[in-house]
Amino acid sequence: MTPLLTPQQVRFFHDEGYLIVPDVFPPAELEPLRQAIHGEINRLAREFQADGKLSGLHAELGFDRQVAAIHRDSPGCGEAIVRHIIGLRGGGFYSPEMFDLIMQPALLALIGALVGSDEVVASPYRIRPKLPNFGGGVVPWHQDSGYLAGHCDTHLIITCWVPFVDASAENGCMEILPRAHRGKVAPHHTGGNADFLVIKDEDLPGDPRAAITAACPRGGAVFMTNRTPHCSTPNYSDHIRWSVDLRYKAADVPNNVGIEPAGFDAEGKADAAFYENVNVACYPPEADFVVHSRVHPERVVDYAEYVRMREVYARTQPRFAEVRAWPPLEK
């Protein structure tokens, strides 16, 4: 049973910019999603094997090690699997088990306490397999607001980071700068590691020596605000650091619920009218959907609608440079 947040925990979250709750889910509740992702990995691996691109499936290694072994044998196949599972821009992975995690009632109760509302919208999420000794999953210092339109900066958008394994400094958990979430969003440059946005050290809104190691056991979650500076470190362990990061906000925060990109050009860009709407929608353009509502329960999405929205938005292109116009990192 998920513990209700105490008033002290809610205050800690708002004061420090983060909160680690070690016992959000009984670990068994994460099992269906782990198994569903594992099934998808095996499906892709078998396809690569049938095409002659992969010699062995390494299925005996299990969820925590299999993709790392595939990546060692064939970096191309390993990266293709990782990219597919990450599910950038709504493509990739959106099984019923993923939907169930986003909608988990106890988790939504915690989110409601943190955003101070019963009207809750879910935003983009990522599934992240951080492979051992592979730099691609190392995320440089950033605030999630760096990826969102500027008019969202002063609103609260919660990142809820859920590890599928015990996350530690050894396997590359996050580092977080506490009490650094109240000021402006720092400039974020394109061209960081693995194409992530990055804040230069001199622009960090705090002293990196004050960063905390956000270790979190399987079954727990790390909650952060959209302005909380954080990064993640290399995985020096022998297993994959699997995690999912979900995003939620109160329904009165700018969102793109009900906004449908109507037309796409040859490159998959949404029509001009859609981009005019970035004044009301947080960026990047991914599906936002109502996950909890006391006032309008009929607006809460079901699985079919969630899939439809993800698929519609999967065909849009992120245009970060046009949204914040921060310059690339000088090399």
Ligand SMILES: O=C(O)CCC(=O)C(=O)O
């Ligand atoms: O999972 C990670 O390594 C980084 C996650 C992150 O930066 C985020 O969720 O915003």
